[in-house]
Amino acid sequence: MSSAQVDHAAAPPAAGVPTPSAFGEKSGGRAVKDVTARVVMWLAFGIAVVPLVWILGSTLVKGGHMLVDSVWWTNSQSGITSRRVGGGAVHAIQGTLIQAAVTAAMSVPVGVLTAVYLVEYGRGRLARTVSFMVDILTGIPSIVAGLFIYALWVTTLGFQRVAFAVTLALAMLMIPTIVRSTEEMLKLVPNELREASYALGVPKWKTIMKIVVPTAFSGIVTGVLLGLARVMGETAPLIILGPYTKVIATDLFDGLMATLPTMINQDRTEALQPALDRVWGASLTLILLVFMLNLLGRFVGRFSKVKG
Amino acid sequence: MAKRIDVKDLDIYYGDFKAVEGVTMTVEPRSVTAFIGPSGCGKSTVLRTLNRMHEVIPGGRVEGSVMLDDQDLYASSMDPVAVRRTVGMVFQRPNPFPTMSIRDNVAAGLRLNGVKKKSVLDEVVEQSLRGANLWTEVKDRLDKPGAGLSGGQQQRLCIARAIAVNPQVLLMDEPCSALDPISTLAIEDLINDLKSEYTIVIVTHNMQQAARVSDQTAFFNLKATGEPGRLVEIGETQRIFSNPTEKATEDYISGRFG
Ligand SMILES: Nc1ncnc2c1ncn2[C@@H]1O[C@H](COP(=O)(O)OP(=O)(O)O)[C@@H](O)[C@H]1O
Numbered sequence: 001m002s003s004a005q006v007d008h009a010a011a012p013p014a015a016g017v018p019t020p021s022a023f024g025e026k027s028g029g030r031a032v033k034d035v036t037a038r039v040v041m042w043l044a045f046g047i048a049v050v051p052l053v054w055i056l057g058s059t060l061v062k063g064g065h066m067l068v069d070s071v072w073w074t075n076s077q078s079g080i081t082s083r084r085v086g087g088g089a090v091h092a093i094q095g096t097l098i099q100a101a102v103t104a105a106m107s108v109p110v111g112v113l114t115a116v117y118l119v120e121y122g123r124g125r126l127a128r129t130v131s132f133m134v135d136i137l138t139g140i141p142s143i144v145a146g147l148f149i150y151a152l153w154v155t156t157l158g159f160q161r162v163a164f165a166v167t168l169a170l171a172m173l174m175i176p177t178i179v180r181s182t183e184e185m186l187k188l189v190p191n192e193l194r195e196a197s198y199a200l201g202v203p204k205w206k207t208i209m210k211i212v213v214p215t216a217f218s219g220i221v222t223g224v225l226l227g228l229a230r231v232m233g234e235t236a237p238l239i240i241l242g243p244y245t246k247v248i249a250t251d252l253f254d255g256l257m258a259t260l261p262t263m264i265n266q267d268r269t270e271a272l273q274p275a276l277d278r279v280w281g282a283s284l285t286l287i288l289l290v291f292m293l294n295l296l297g298r299f300v301g302r303f304s305k306v307k308g
Numbered sequence: 309m310a311k312r313i314d315v316k317d318l319d320i321y322y323g324d325f326k327a328v329e330g331v332t333m334t335v336e337p338r339s340v341t342a343f344i345g346p347s348g349c350g351k352s353t354v355l356r357t358l359n360r361m362h363e364v365i366p367g368g369r370v371e372g373s374v375m376l377d378d379q380d381l382y383a384s385s386m387d388p389v390a391v392r393r394t395v396g397m398v399f400q401r402p403n404p405f406p407t408m409s410i411r412d413n414v415a416a417g418l419r420l421n422g423v424k425k426k427s428v429l430d431e432v433v434e435q436s437l438r439g440a441n442l443w444t445e446v447k448d449r450l451d452k453p454g455a456g457l458s459g460g461q462q463q464r465l466c467i468a469r470a471i472a473v474n475p476q477v478l479l480m481d482e483p484c485s486a487l488d489p490i491s492t493l494a495i496e497d498l499i500n501d502l503k504s505e506y507t508i509v510i511v512t513h514n515m516q517q518a519a520r521v522s523d524q525t526a527f528f529n530l531k532a533t534g535e536p537g538r539l540v541e542i543g544e545t546q547r548i549f550s551n552p553t554e555k556a557t558e559d560y561i562s563g564r565f566g
């Protein structure tokens with residue numbers, strides 16, 4: 001072995017440079033495969049990222065100026081027509097937040113308890129059935145959830161289309177995601193902790209409440225926040241059950257309630273610039289809200305007691 | 309307050325699989341009994357039937373009887389949760405509750421069973437930590453997470469947690485197998501101290517440890533692979549190590565095993 005070779009081997013191998021070794025040189029065929037694989041992976045990455053950056057960029061450019069104006073955060077669109085500049089999105093932001101909160105309030109207990117049942121108690125037929133149903137629910141297209149609640153709420157029960165009906169449809173979409181994410185987190189809690197608790201003479205339900213769920217808590221919260229972020233951008237059920245309105249409305253059971261997705265959908269077909277600006281502004285606001293929820297989810301996840 | 313354990317004709321199953329067969333033994337109060345034997349012969353399984361932890365595993369069931377003084381642990385009127393309060397357990401790997409501080413870990417058993425009074429809890433925490441020879445090491449950081457201690461300290465924390473509920477019997481399943489020699493010695497000293505108050509059963513793979521800490525030794529073995537494990541021989545530790553009755557025991561102890 002020449003001294004030059006020894007030096008080369010001692011230096012940290014540069015990325016992509018094949019290091020000569022006692023095992024012989026890389027064969028030509030493998031080097032080609034290696035380069036091809038690299039190129040394909042980078043291409044795939046590029047294809048995935050470009051549209052993302054593009055969307056974010058153009059939304060920022062076209063909608064950014066709307067959000068800088070304080071009116072955006074304080075006013076509704078009440079009395080403002082497509083050709084007029086002005087008004088804000090507070091009615092839609094409020095509606096989206098209210099509906100998200102109500103959806104979460106309904107979905108979290110049902111979803112978490114279902115997951116607790118499946119992981120901690122579920123055995124046999126019933127558990128398999130429940131798990132199968134959750135799988136089916138996970139695959140339901142959002143427009144079908146919207147139509148189902150419409151058929152139930154409006155056609156069968158004869159009620160008006162109100163925000164609460166929207167949250168029912170959203171809950172249908174959110175519950176299965178919470179069940180699945182919570183299940184994953186509960187499964188990560190080591191069995192040894194349950195046994196340690198039983199061995200102290202702590203009953204099973206108390207072990208679950210005080211040991212298992214707290215240990216998985218931040219993971220569960222992360223799952224909930226990510227599920228909520230997804231549901232906030234849901235549009236199909238809103239179009240069916242919660243048409244747009246320009247005014248501020250906070251009553252869940254009376255009248256229409258605006259949301260960001262329906263606000264976007266409303267002016268989407270307009271040709272006039274003030275309306276288009278509002279579409280981009282609302283889009284950017286929605287992206288920001290979802291982004292903040294994601295960020296919060298990750299932040300809470302940092303404190304996770306169980307590492308996945 | 310320590311209690312005597314009487315096991316009679318105990319068969320233990322995992323579903324249809326008979327893991328252990330025909331165990332009969334007596335454990336005297338305030339004594340240390342060591343379970344030795346090759347891996348998979350059912351030491352842990354037998355140990356876990358002594359506080360009804362075996363049935364926590366789906367399909368786990370037993371036939372035969374386990375008496376604690378004059379109470380049948382497997383009587384239909386017996387509440388397994390109450391049994392576990394009387395017969396505490398320490399596991400192979402230290403398993404403090406990760407969400408809890410050192411103090412809360414020790415107090416967990418009482419807290420979760422409804423004791424709320426702070427003065428009572430503080431008292432028990434100190435006593436149990438002293439009992440587990442851990443007090444001086446942690447008294448200034450009781451509010452720090454239990455998971456931040458060293459392995460040996462964590463195991464002593466788990467022992468403190470187990471004795472905090474004031475059990476009559478303490479079961480230990482290879483409590484030192486994850487520990488370094490110094491921590492192991494600390495635990496062995498502790499076992500010697502605890503003996504004056506508790507009935508102790510310890511599973512160990514370490515022959516010297518069995519010889520050092522136990523009064524009585526039980527040797528378990530498999531007749532053949534696939535067969536259920538069984539208790540080959542039980543007797544005073546000194547006799548088992550110097551003059552065992554069974555050939556299998558002698559082979560195992562002298563390292564001439566299988
Ligand atoms: N959770 C379980 N489910 C099914 N079989 C088990 C389980 N735990 C242990 N066993 C079986 O029971 C037998 C005894 O195991 P164990 O008591 O752990 O042995 P030891 O503690 O002596 O190493 C082994 O054959 C093992 O495969």
Ligand SMILES: [Mg+2]
Binds near residue numbers: 352353481
């Ligand atoms: Mg074992």
